[in-house]
Amino acid sequence: MSAGSDPALARIGLKPDLAAAWQADLAAGERLARVVAQHRNGWRVDDGHGEFAAGAPAALSRPGGDPARRPAVGDWVVLAPQLPPTIVRVLPRRGAIRRIAAGDRHVEQIIAANVDRVLIVTGLDDDWNPRRIERYLVLARNAGADPVVVLTKLDKTAHGAARLVETQQLLGPEVPVLAVNAKDPATAERLAPFLAPGTTAVLVGSSGAGKSTLTNTLLGESRQRTAEVRSHDSRGRHTTTHRALIPLPGGACLIDTPGMRELKLTGDEALDDTVFDDIARLAEGCRFRDCRHEREPGCAVRDAIEAGRLPLARWQHYGKLRAEREAAAEAARARATARTAATRRPSPKGR
Numbered sequence: 001m002s003a004g005s006d007p008a009l010a011r012i013g014l015k016p017d018l019a020a021a022w023q024a025d026l027a028a029g030e031r032l033a034r035v036v037a038q039h040r041n042g043w044r045v046d047d048g049h050g051e052f053a054a055g056a057p058a059a060l061s062r063p064g065g066d067p068a069r070r071p072a073v074g075d076w077v078v079l080a081p082q083l084p085p086t087i088v089r090v091l092p093r094r095g096a097i098r099r100i101a102a103g104d105r106h107v108e109q110i111i112a113a114n115v116d117r118v119l120i121v122t123g124l125d126d127d128w129n130p131r132r133i134e135r136y137l138v139l140a141r142n143a144g145a146d147p148v149v150v151l152t153k154l155d156k157t158a159h160g161a162a163r164l165v166e167t168q169q170l171l172g173p174e175v176p177v178l179a180v181n182a183k184d185p186a187t188a189e190r191l192a193p194f195l196a197p198g199t200t201a202v203l204v205g206s207s208g209a210g211k212s213t214l215t216n217t218l219l220g221e222s223r224q225r226t227a228e229v230r231s232h233d234s235r236g237r238h239t240t241t242h243r244a245l246i247p248l249p250g251g252a253c254l255i256d257t258p259g260m261r262e263l264k265l266t267g268d269e270a271l272d273d274t275v276f277d278d279i280a281r282l283a284e285g286c287r288f289r290d291c292r293h294e295r296e297p298g299c300a301v302r303d304a305i306e307a308g309r310l311p312l313a314r315w316q317h318y319g320k321l322r323a324e325r326e327a328a329a330e331a332a333r334a335r336a337t338a339r340t341a342a343t344r345r346p347s348p349k350g351r
Helices: 007-011 016-023 130-142 160-171 186-194 211-219 277-283 300-306 312-344
Strands: 031-039 042-046 051-054 076-079 087-090 096-100 108-113 117-123 146-152 177-180 200-204 244-247 253-256
Touching: 096 130, 108 200, 117 130, 117 186, 117 211, 130 146, 130 160, 130 312, 146 160, 146 186, 146 211, 160 177, 177 186, 186 211, 200 211, 211 253, 277 300, 277 312, 300 312
Parallel strands: 117 146, 117 200, 146 177, 200 253
Antiparallel strands: 031 042, 031 076, 031 244, 042 051, 076 087, 096 108, 244 253
């Protein structure tokens, strides 16, 4: 049976058009699998019939290597014919959630690959942060994925209803916003339209926001560990210690992720025509094409801020993200230049 007609591969998210395109590139004995977990010493993959451990050659597994080549959770990979199972190549990705890893070095990290939808999970308690939601939206849009904001813990705070309204007003009608009880089985029904068979969705959010609880509810069983959050800041411990892809009963695949404290931009994100398109539309009304939205006369952006049509905090966050994106792009260019110079430098043995 070919990859294109194998219902087992469809169970873990393989779309027919991709299967047909990749089938012709498989050598004799090679087979497709999907990365479902990543550990320090290797990966776990699923070929549609079961999960098992897999290794990879040094070119793919070397720490610090090109993240575009290193397998990530959600990736479709090709396994060699021989045993033990070995990943020989990563197939082209359709959308990946990417960030710069924590630390001083500009190292890109793939959070999840081949995602169709991003479920941004945020508690309505002290976890609620509109600026962080905007940052998650930037990552989702950059991956070409559709975002859904899932607000939890409506019953945990007196401000929940007001925060729900403010979130929807901030994001506009294009981004679905749901307020749910992550422990209630009815939540699965509310999320069903966004988790159709064949869809791959990734859960992102802070520790303690309810991602693992939501995963258990969607599964209909307690598979992911959960823990109580701290009362003074609504933060939790990292009960999810690694990213994992889990097939759901309804036919979708869900990638659960640990809480992320840092969401650094990579440098190639679009801001003006995606998350902050409202600001871009306002800027089109400025008198001067090169308006910096500071003291120039006829500035439509400043007029909107003064009239209360554009929240000052949103404008300031846009400026912060734009500056961060430019700094990240510069760091990426410097790293690429250094890498090119290192490859051209003669080795000591050749002297």
